[in-house]
Amino acid sequence: MVSTLTTSLADVAASGATLRAFLHGLPGVDRVGADQRAAMLGTRSIKTTAKAKAIDLAISMVDLTTLEGADTAGKVRAMCTKAVRPGGDAPKVAAVCVYPDLVAVAAETLRGSGVKVASVATAFPSGRSSLEVKVSDTALAVAAGADEIDMVIDRGAFLSGDYLKVFEEIVAVKAACGAAHLKVILETGELATYDNVRRASWLAMLAGADFIKTSTGKVSPAATPPVTLIMLEAVRDFRDATGRQVGVKPAGGIRTTKDAIKNLVLVNETAGDDWLTPDWFRLGASSLLNDLLMQRQKLATGRYAGPDYFTLD
Amino acid sequence: MMAIFEYAPAPESRDVVDIKPAYGLFINGEFVDGSGPTFKTINPATEEKLAEIATATSDDVDRAVQAARKAFGVWSALPGAERAKYLFRIARIIQERARELAVLESLDNGKPIRESRDVDLPLVAAHFFYYAGWADKLEYAGFGSRPLGVAGQVIPWNFPLLMLAWKIAPALACGNTVVLKPAETTPLTALLFADICRQADLPPGVVNIVTGAGDTGAAVVAHPDVNKVAFTGSTEVGRIIARTVAGTDKKLTLELGGKAANIVFEDAALDQAVEGIVNGIFFNQGHVCCAGSRLLVQESIQDELLDALKRRLGTLRLGDPLDKNTDVGAINSADQLAKIRELSEIGESEGALRWSPACELPDKGFWFPPTIFTGVAQSHTIARDEIFGPVLSVLTFRTPAEAVEKANNTPYGLSAGIWTEKGSRILWMADKLRAGVVWANTFNKFDPASPFGGYKESGYGREGGLLGLEAYLDV
Numbered sequence: 001m002v003s004t005l006t007t008s009l010a011d012v013a014a015s016g017a018t019l020r021a022f023l024h025g026l027p028g029v030d031r032v033g034a035d036q037r038a039a040m041l042g043t044r045s046i047k048t049t050a051k052a053k054a055i056d057l058a059i060s061m062v063d064l065t066t067l068e069g070a071d072t073a074g075k076v077r078a079m080c081t082k083a084v085r086p087g088g089d090a091p092k093v094a095a096v097c098v099y100p101d102l103v104a105v106a107a108e109t110l111r112g113s114g115v116k117v118a119s120v121a122t123a124f125p126s127g128r129s130s131l132e133v134k135v136s137d138t139a140l141a142v143a144a145g146a147d148e149i150d151m152v153i154d155r156g157a158f159l160s161g162d163y164l165k166v167f168e169e170i171v172a173v174k175a176a177c178g179a180a181h182l183k184v185i186l187e188t189g190e191l192a193t194y195d196n197v198r199r200a201s202w203l204a205m206l207a208g209a210d211f212i213k214t215s216t217g218k219v220s221p222a223a224t225p226p227v228t229l230i231m232l233e234a235v236r237d238f239r240d241a242t243g244r245q246v247g248v249k250p251a252g253g254i255r256t257t258k259d260a261i262k263n264l265v266l267v268n269e270t271a272g273d274d275w276l277t278p279d280w281f282r283l284g285a286s287s288l289l290n291d292l293l294m295q296r297q298k299l300a301t302g303r304y305a306g307p308d309y310f311t312l313d
Numbered sequence: 314m315m316a317i318f319e320y321a322p323a324p325e326s327r328d329v330v331d332i333k334p335a336y337g338l339f340i341n342g343e344f345v346d347g348s349g350p351t352f353k354t355i356n357p358a359t360e361e362k363l364a365e366i367a368t369a370t371s372d373d374v375d376r377a378v379q380a381a382r383k384a385f386g387v388w389s390a391l392p393g394a395e396r397a398k399y400l401f402r403i404a405r406i407i408q409e410r411a412r413e414l415a416v417l418e419s420l421d422n423g424k425p426i427r428e429s430r431d432v433d434l435p436l437v438a439a440h441f442f443y444y445a446g447w448a449d450k451l452e453y454a455g456f457g458s459r460p461l462g463v464a465g466q467v468i469p470w471n472f473p474l475l476m477l478a479w480k481i482a483p484a485l486a487c488g489n490t491v492v493l494k495p496a497e498t499t500p501l502t503a504l505l506f507a508d509i510c511r512q513a514d515l516p517p518g519v520v521n522i523v524t525g526a527g528d529t530g531a532a533v534v535a536h537p538d539v540n541k542v543a544f545t546g547s548t549e550v551g552r553i554i555a556r557t558v559a560g561t562d563k564k565l566t567l568e569l570g571g572k573a574a575n576i577v578f579e580d581a582a583l584d585q586a587v588e589g590i591v592n593g594i595f596f597n598q599g600h601v602c603c604a605g606s607r608l609l610v611q612e613s614i615q616d617e618l619l620d621a622l623k624r625r626l627g628t629l630r631l632g633d634p635l636d637k638n639t640d641v642g643a644i645n646s647a648d649q650l651a652k653i654r655e656l657s658e659i660g661e662s663e664g665a666l667r668w669s670p671a672c673e674l675p676d677k678g679f680w681f682p683p684t685i686f687t688g689v690a691q692s693h694t695i696a697r698d699e700i701f702g703p704v705l706s707v708l709t710f711r712t713p714a715e716a717v718e719k720a721n722n723t724p725y726g727l728s729a730g731i732w733t734e735k736g737s738r739i740l741w742m743a744d745k746l747r748a749g750v751v752w753a754n755t756f757n758k759f760d761p762a763s764p765f766g767g768y769k770e771s772g773y774g775r776e777g778g779l780l781g782l783e784a785y786l787d788v
Contacts, residue, residue: 027581027582027583027584028580028581028582028734029582029584029585030582030585030734030754032585032754032755033582033584033585033588033589033754033755034584034585036588037584037585037588043427043431043637044320044637044638045320045323045637045638046320046321046323047321047323048321049321050318050319050320050321051321053318054318057318230584233584264318268318269628273318276318
C-alpha cells in the first residue's frame with residue numbers, strides 16, 4: 001500500500017526532513033471510517049468451537065503483567081507460577097511483564113518453562129529521562145534475563161515533530177537489547193490522532209521494533225479497537241513493503257474474554273493468519289486471564305463457577 | 314502449528330418468527346382473501362417455500378382504495394398530535410419486534426441478518442419516529458398542511474421494510490391514507506407490518522397492503538381514486554408509471570435506478586476508502602439503487618488500491634443470511650441472478666477483466682460471488698447499465714475535472730461518493746456532481762432527516778427529511 005517505500009530504509013531516516021516527509025506521505029486515517037470498521041468487527045459472533053479455540057489462543061497470547069510500585073519478589077513469583085499453570089488444562093501464557101528490578105526473580109521462577117520474561121525499561125511509563133538512562137535501564141533488564149524489552153517512546157519529541165530523535169532512541173535501545181526482542185510502546189492515548197498512530201507505528205518499525213504496542217496501561221484511553229486495527233494495518237503494509245514481519249501488542253484496558261476475542265477478530269480480518277500466534281500477537285493484561293479461565297470453564301461445563309474457584313495471583 | 318481461526322456458524326434462530334402457510338390481503342384493517350391466483354414467496358438462500366401469497370386483482374385494489382378513501386376522512390381530520398401518537402406507537406412496536414422483523418426480512422429477501430438487524434430495522438424505526446415528530450408541526454415545514462388523499466405506493470424487493478417505512482411514515486404523518494403494494498418476491502414483512510398496524514390500533518383503512526406482481530401494481534397506480542403515486546424500482550417500470558399518470562392530477566414521485574460513481578483520489582485515507590468501496594457495492598449484495606457500482610480511481614493509486622481491495626474481498630464471508638457473521642447473502646431471485654450473470658458475461662465479452670475471490674457458493678439458492686471488473690471504459694455496457702448485483706466496474710481518471718466529467722456521464726444521477734482528505738475538493742466536487750446524494754469519505758449512509766432522490770433517469774421527488782413532506786402535501 002505504501003509505494004513511497006522505494007528507497008532503502010536508511011535513506012528514509014537520513015535526516016529529520018526525509019523521515020518527516022516519509023511519515024507524512026503515509027495514507028491518512030479517517031477517524032469515522034476506522035471507528036466504524038472496528039465497531040463492525042466487534043459484532044462478529046464467536047461461539048462454541050470457535051470460542052473455545054479463541055479462548056485458548058488468547059490465553060497463550062497473554063503477557064501477564066504487574067506494574068505497580070508495590071510489586072515484590074513474592075508477588076512476581078506467584079504470578080510466574082500462575083503464568084506457567086494458569087489452571088486446569090489451560091495453556092501457559094506467553095510472557096510475564098515486570099519492572100526491570102524484578103526481572104531476575106521472574107527469570108529464575110520461569111526458567112525452563114517456555115514462558116518469556118518481558119520488562120518495561122526506558123524510564124517507563126513516561127519515558128522522560130536521558131537516552132543514557134534509558135539504554136542502561138534496558139541493559140540492566142537484559143542482563144537480569146529479560147527476553148523482551150517493552151520500551152516507551154518519547155511522546156513529547158514525537159508530538160513536537162522531532163521524529164528523528166524518537167527514531168534514534170529506538171535504534172539505540174534496540175542495540176542495547178542484544179538478543180532480546182524489542183516491543184515499542186506508542187502510548188496511543190497521548191498521540192491523540194489516528195494519523196499519529198499510523199506514523200508512530202511506521203517510525204517504530206523502521207527503527208527496528210520487533211513488536212509495536214499500544215499503551216503503558218497508565219494512560220486512558222489505552223488499547224481501543226480502532227487503534228489496534230490501525231496498528232495491524234501498519235504491520236500488514238510494512239511486511240508487504242519490506243518483507244519483515246512485526247508483531248502487535250494491545251495493552252491496557254483489555255479485561256474481558258469478549259474484549260480479547262474482539263482483538264483476535266481484528267487480527268484475523270486485518271493482518272490475517274500469520275499474526276494469529278503468540279509470536280506475533282500479544283495481549284498485555286493483568287486481570288484478563290481469570291475471565292478467560294472462567295469463560296473457558298463455563299464453555300466446558302455449561303456453568304459459571306464463583307470467583308473463588310480461580311486463583312488470585 | 315496454530316490452527317486457522319475459523320468462526321463456527323452463529324445462526325440467528327428463526328423461531329422468533331411465525332410464518333403462516335398462507336397470507337391474504339390487508340384491507341380496511343382485516344386480512345381478506347385475494348381474488349387472483351396465489352403465488353409463493355421463497356427463501357432465496359435455500360429456495361424453500363415460505364408461504365402462499367394472495368394476488369390482488371383490480372377489484373381487490375378497488376376495495377383497498379375505497380377503504381383508504383373512507384379512512385381518509387377520519388384520519389385527515391385527526392389533529393396532528395393524535396396522528397403522531399399512532400406513528401410513535403408503531404415506531405415503538407417496530408423496535409420491540411425488531412428481531413422478529415429482521416429475521417423475517419432476511420428469510421424472505423436473502424440479505425444478511427447483520428444488515429437487516431443493524432441497518433434496516435434501526436432505520437425503519439427511525440423513519441417512523443422522525444415523521445411522527447413532524448405530524449403536529451406541518452405548519453412549520455413550509456408546504457402547508459393539507460394532505461393529498463389516498464397514496465398508492467409500490468415498493469421494491471431490495472429493502473422491503475425500509476422502503477415501506479420511507480413511503481408510509483411521511484404519508485400518514487401528513488394525514489394521507491395508503492394502499493401499498495410490496496414486491497412479489499418479498500411481501501412478508503409488509504404483511505407483518507399490517508399486523509403491527511392492528512396492534513397499534515390504527516384506524517381501519519388507513520394502511521392497506523395489497524400483494525401481487527406487476528398487474529397489481531399497475532392497478533394501484535392507475536386507480537382513478539388514488540391521488541398520489543409513489544414508486545421505487547426500475548427506471549423501466551418508472552417510465553410506464555409516468556406515462557400512466559401523465560395527464561391526470563395525481564402527484565408522482567419516482568425513485569429509480571442508479572449507476573453511482575465512487576471517486577477515490579490519491580490522497581484518500583486508503584484503508585477507509587477500501588471499506589467504503591466494499592460497503593458501496595457489496596452492501597445488500599449490491600441490490601441498492603444508490604450502490605457505488607462505478608469505482609473511479611485516480612490512476613496514480615490504481616494498483617495499490619486494487620491490491621488492497623482484492624485482499625479485502627478475500628475476507629468477505631458469503632453464505633447463510635441468518636448467520637450473524639455473514640457479510641454477503643443471497644441474490645433475491647432467480648430472475649435477478651440471471652440478469653447479473655448476463656451483464657457480467659457481456660462485461661467479459663466486451664473485454665473487461667473479471668475477478669472474484671476464491672469463494673464457495675452454496676449448492677441451493679441464488680448466489681453470485683463479489684465481482685470486480687477492471688479495465689472498464691465508459692463505453693462498456695457494464696459501466697452504463699445498472700446491474701443491481703455485487704459487481705463493481707473499475708475505471709480510472711487523472712484530474713478532478715475528468716472525475717466529475719466521467720461521474721456525470723451517465724443517464725442516472727442518484728448518488729456519488731468522494732474519497733479525499735482535502736475538504737475544499739469535496740465541496741468543489743459536490744457542487745459539480747449531478748447526483749441527489751453525494752457522500753464524502755463514506756458511502757450508503759442513510760438518515761431519516763436527509764432527503765433522498767435522483768437526477769435524470771434516477772427519478773424525481775425527494776423522500777426523507779423535511780423535503781419528504783412535500784410529496785404528501787397539497788403544496
